[in-house]
Amino acid sequence: MEFPRTLLELAGSVALLLWGVHMVQTGVQRAWGARLRTVLGQALRNRFAAFAAGLGVTALLQSSTATGLMVTGFAAGGMVDLVPALAVMLGANVGTTLIVQALSFDVSFLSPALVLGGVLAFRRADAAATRDVGRVLIGLGLMLLALRQLLDIVTPYEDTPSLRLLLGALASEPLLDVLVGAVLAWAAHSSVAIVLLVMSLAAKGVLPLAAAFALVLGANLGTAINPVLEGSGADPVARRVPLGNFASRVLGVVVTLAVLPRLAPVLAAMPGDAARLVADFHTLFNLVLATLLFPLLPAYARLLRRLLPARVDPADPARPLYLDAAARETPVVALGGAAREALRLADVLEAMLAGLAEGLARADRRRLAEARRLDDVLDRLTGAIRGYLSGLDGEAMSEADHRRVTEILTFVINMEHAGDVVDRNLLVLANRALKRGRPLTPAQQDELAQVLQRVGANLRMAAALFLSEDPRLARLLAEEKPEFRRIEAEAAEAHFAAMRAGEATEISALHLDLLRDLRRVNAHLVAAAAYPVLETHGELLPSRLRRDD
Structure with missing residues (x-):
C-alpha cells in the first residue's frame, strides 16, 4: 500500500501546484487584466517597447499564453504590425522565467503567511480588487506549499535503486524527455508549473540534471502548442503570431538539444544547487533565443506573411470572425x-x-x-x-x-x-x-x-x-x-x-x-x-x- 499511497500524494501535490498557478493567473487577470491589455496595446509601437511590455505583462500574469492571446487579437485586427507582435512573444517567453527564478530560492517558510494574508484579504475586504489580490496571495502560498510537499514526498525514494535505474534511462534519452515535458506542459497549460516540478525533483537528486534540462526544453515547447491547436481554424492572419512563436521555439529546442550533451556537464559544474541550475537553464534558453531572434524579426515577419497570406476568398457571413476558442481562459x-x-x-x-x-x-x-x-x-x-x-x-x-x-x-x-x-x-x-x-x-x-x-x-x-x-x-x-x-x-x-x-x-x-x-x-x-x-x-x-x- 505504500507505493500507491505515495503516487496519490505525488499527484495531489502536483494538482495543488497547478491550482496555485491557476489562482495567481485568475487573480491577476481579474484585478488588472484590462489595464494590462491597455498597457500592452500602447507599447506595440516598436519592437523594443513591445519586448519590454511582453516581459512585464507575462511576469504578472504568469502565462505567456494569455499575453499571446492579447497580442494575437491586436495583430489579427490589423491594429499592430507583425514585428512588434512577435517581439511581445519573445518578451513573454522571458517573462515566464521570472517567477521560476524567484521560487528557485527556498522561500517555503512564507507559505503560511501568504495563505493567511490572502484569506484575510479575500474574506474581509469589500473591494473586488482587494479580494483579487487575496486570491493571488493564496495562489502563491499554495504553490510554495506544493513545492515543499513534493520535496518531502520524493526524499525517501531518492536512493531507491529501481527509481535510479528508471531515471538513469531517461537521462540517456533526451528526445524522450523533451516529448514528456512538452506533453506535460500542453496538458497543464503552464510551463511554469512543469519547470517548478522538474526543479523539485532535481533538487533532491531524484532526476539527473541532463534529464531535467531536456524536460525544461519540452516544457518551453509544450506551452506554445495550445494556441496553435486551438486556433487551427482561424484566419491565416490570426495564426501568424502563435505559429511564429511555436516555430521559433521548435528551432531553439532542436539546436539546444543538439548541443545539450556538451552543454549539460558545463552547466552542472557551475556553482549552485540543482534547482538553481534548472532555473538558470530555463532563463538562459529563453534569453539566448530572444537575443538571437530579435534582430531577425523583420525578415521572420516577411516569411510568415508569405507562408500565411491574408484570406481573400469570400467568407460565410454567418461564420464568427472574432470568437477565438483559445481566448476563453483569458x-x-x-x-x-x-x-x-x-x-x-x-x-x-x-x-x-x-x-x-x-x-x-x-x-x-x-x-x-x-x-x-x-x-x-x-x-x-x-x-x-x-x-x-x-x-x-x-x-x-x-x-x-x-x-x-x-x-x-x-x-x-x-x-x-x-x-x-x-x-x-x-x-x-x-x-x-x-x-x-x-x-x-x-x-x-x-x-x-x-x-x-x-x-x-x-x-x-x-x-x-x-x-x-x-x-x-x-x-x-x-x-x-x-x-x-x-x-x-x-x-x-x-x-x-x-x-x-x-x-x-x-x-x-x-x-x-x-x-x-x-x-x-x-x-x-x-x-x-x-x-x-x-x-x-x-x-x-x-x-x-x-x-x-
Whole structure:
C-alpha cells in the first residue's frame, strides 16, 4: 500500500501546484487584466517597447499564453504590425522565467503567511480588487506549499535503486524527455508549473540534471502548442503570431538539444544547487533565443506573411470572425472578441432594414427576399456568441467582466429580437402589399422612408453606444422612444379618423402596422444599448407609472 499511497500524494501535490498557478493567473487577470491589455496595446509601437511590455505583462500574469492571446487579437485586427507582435512573444517567453527564478530560492517558510494574508484579504475586504489580490496571495502560498510537499514526498525514494535505474534511462534519452515535458506542459497549460516540478525533483537528486534540462526544453515547447491547436481554424492572419512563436521555439529546442550533451556537464559544474541550475537553464534558453531572434524579426515577419497570406476568398457571413476558442481562459481578451462579433449583428440588421427600404421604394420583391435570408445569419451569429460566452471561465472574471457579459448578451438578444420583427412582420407586410399590387401612397411612402431612415440612424447610434458607454449618448437614444410613440399615435389617429369618415383602406391599415413594427424595432435598439448604460449610471427609473407621493 505504500507505493500507491505515495503516487496519490505525488499527484495531489502536483494538482495543488497547478491550482496555485491557476489562482495567481485568475487573480491577476481579474484585478488588472484590462489595464494590462491597455498597457500592452500602447507599447506595440516598436519592437523594443513591445519586448519590454511582453516581459512585464507575462511576469504578472504568469502565462505567456494569455499575453499571446492579447497580442494575437491586436495583430489579427490589423491594429499592430507583425514585428512588434512577435517581439511581445519573445518578451513573454522571458517573462515566464521570472517567477521560476524567484521560487528557485527556498522561500517555503512564507507559505503560511501568504495563505493567511490572502484569506484575510479575500474574506474581509469589500473591494473586488482587494479580494483579487487575496486570491493571488493564496495562489502563491499554495504553490510554495506544493513545492515543499513534493520535496518531502520524493526524499525517501531518492536512493531507491529501481527509481535510479528508471531515471538513469531517461537521462540517456533526451528526445524522450523533451516529448514528456512538452506533453506535460500542453496538458497543464503552464510551463511554469512543469519547470517548478522538474526543479523539485532535481533538487533532491531524484532526476539527473541532463534529464531535467531536456524536460525544461519540452516544457518551453509544450506551452506554445495550445494556441496553435486551438486556433487551427482561424484566419491565416490570426495564426501568424502563435505559429511564429511555436516555430521559433521548435528551432531553439532542436539546436539546444543538439548541443545539450556538451552543454549539460558545463552547466552542472557551475556553482549552485540543482534547482538553481534548472532555473538558470530555463532563463538562459529563453534569453539566448530572444537575443538571437530579435534582430531577425523583420525578415521572420516577411516569411510568415508569405507562408500565411491574408484570406481573400469570400467568407460565410454567418461564420464568427472574432470568437477565438483559445481566448476563453483569458476573459479580458474573450470579451473584446465577443463585443466585436456582437457589432456584426448591428451590421446585419442594418442590411435587413436597407433591404426593406429598397424593396418598398422600388417595389422589388427580390430585394425583400434577400433581406429575409439575412435573418438566418443573424440567428446563427447570435447562437455562436451565446455559446461562446457561456463557455468562459467564470473564476477568471471580475465583477466588471460579469457585467460586460450581461451587457453583451442584452445587446445580442435585442438585436436578434429586432431582426425577428423585421423578418416576421415588416418584410411579410411589405411582401403582402407588393403581391396584391397595392403600393403605398406617395405621402405614406415618404413618411415610411423617413421613419426607416430614423431607425437606421438609431441603430448606428446604438452600436456606437455599445462601445463607448457614454451616458449622454444613451439619453439621446432613449429620448427617441417617445418620438416613435408620437409618430405611431399620429398615424393611428389619422387611420381612425379615416375609418369614421368611411375612407379607411387596407393600405392605410398596412401603413399603420409598418409604423407600429418599426417602433418595436426602435424599442429593441433602446433596450439593447441605452438602458444598460443608464441603469449603470443610476439614470433609469424602475417604472413609467406616476407615484402617488
